Amino acid sequence: MSARQGSTARWAACIAAGLLLALLPLAAGASVVDKLTGLFILMLLAAMWGLMAGQAGLVSVGQQAFFGLGAYVALRLVDGGLPAYPALLAGALGAVGVAWVLSVFLLRLKDGEFAIATWVVAEVIRILVMLDPLVQGETGTSLIALNAVEPVLRRNIGYWFALGALAAMLLAVWWLLRSPVGTATRALGDDDEAAAALGVRVMPTRRAIYLLGAFGCALAGVAWLASAITFLPRTNFGVQWSVLMLFMVLVGGLRSMAGPLVGALLLFGLQEIVGHLGAWYLAGLGGVAAACALWLPQGLVGLWQQRQARTATERPSLPSPPTPRRTTP
Incomplete structure (x- = not known):
C-alpha cells in the first residue's frame, strides 16, 4: 500500500469512527x-x-x-x-x-x-x-x-x-x-x-x-x-484539571498528537477501575507519572514508535535478484 493510499485509509477510518460515535447516543444508555x-x-x-x-x-x-x-x-x-x-x-x-x-x-x-x-x-x-x-x-x-x-x-x-x-x-x-x-x-x-x-x-x-x-x-x-x-x-x-492534563500528556507521549489521546484513554480507564479508591487512586496516578518521567520520558506512544523504528531497522532486506548475463552468439 502506498503512502497516499495509507493516508486515505486513515482518513476514511477516522470519518467512519466519527459517524459511529455521533450515532451512538441513539442506541446507548x-x-x-x-x-x-x-x-x-x-x-x-x-x-x-x-x-x-x-x-x-x-x-x-x-x-x-x-x-x-x-x-x-x-x-x-x-x-x-x-x-x-x-x-x-x-x-x-x-x-x-x-x-x-x-x-x-x-x-x-x-x-x-x-x-x-x-x-x-x-x-x-x-x-x-x-x-x-x-x-x-x-x-x-x-x-x-x-x-x-x-x-x-x-x-x-x-x-x-x-x-x-x-x-x-x-x-x-x-x-x-x-x-x-x-x-x-x-x-x-x-x-x-x-x-x-x-x-x-x-x-x-x-x-x-x-x-x-x-x-x-x-x-x-x-x-x-x-x-x-x-x-x-x-x-x-x-488546579486538578492542569494536573490531569500533565498526567495524560506525560504518560501518553509529549511530542505527538496521539500521545495525549492515549494518555486520556489510560486515565479514563484508571478512573473507571480504581477511581473509587480515593487517596490510593491519586497516589497511584502520581506513581505512574513519576515512573514515566524517570524511565519513559517519551511516553507510551514514544516507546511504541521507537520499537517500530527498531523493528524496521533490524528487518532483513530481501536480496536483489542476480542480473542475467548477456551472451553473444
Whole structure:
C-alpha cells in the first residue's frame, strides 16, 4: 500500500469512527453517554496541553483558568438574555479574548516563571469570579436555562457538543502542525533562542498556540457545564484539571498528537477501575507519572514508535535478484 493510499485509509477510518460515535447516543444508555462525554473532555484538555507543552514548550499549570472562564462567561451571557447553547460557544470565545489580554504579559516569561505565573493568574481569576453575586462565592450556581430542555435531549446535545469540539480542535491542531506556523512552533519548543536567530517570529507564534490552547480548554469547560449544569468555582477553576492534563500528556507521549489521546484513554480507564479508591487512586496516578518521567520520558506512544523504528531497522532486506548475463552468439 502506498503512502497516499495509507493516508486515505486513515482518513476514511477516522470519518467512519466519527459517524459511529455521533450515532451512538441513539442506541446507548445514559451512563455510556455520560462517560463518553467525560472522556471527550479529557481528550480535548490533553490535546491542548500537549500542543502547548509538547510542541511549543509552553508549560502551563493555569489552563484551568480558561476551563472555568468559558463556563462563567456563558453563565453571564445567559443571565443577560442569550439562549443557552449559543451562549456556550460565545463563552468559549469570550475566554479567548481574556487569553489575548493575558498573553501580552505572560508570554514575556519563560520556563518556570511562565508556569508559576499562569497558576497565579488562574487563582486570581477564580477569586474575582467568586466575588460576582451571580456565582454566590463557593456556593456556585447553575445554568438553569438548560433545565427547560428534555433530559435525554440535553444529555445527547452535551455529548455531541463535546464530540464536535474534540473533532474540530484535533483537526485544527493537525492542520496547524503541518503549516509554517507548526514548523516555527516545533523550533520554539526545541530552542527558542536559536529559532529567533533563524528568523522565527517568537511572540506571534507563541500567541497563536496560547490562544488556540485557551480556546480548546474553554470549549472543554463549557462542554462540562452543559453536561453537569452546575458551576462551582473550586471545581471549575480547580488546579486538578492542569494536573490531569500533565498526567495524560506525560504518560501518553509529549511530542505527538496521539500521545495525549492515549494518555486520556489510560486515565479514563484508571478512573473507571480504581477511581473509587480515593487517596490510593491519586497516589497511584502520581506513581505512574513519576515512573514515566524517570524511565519513559517519551511516553507510551514514544516507546511504541521507537520499537517500530527498531523493528524496521533490524528487518532483513530481501536480496536483489542476480542480473542475467548477456551472451553473444
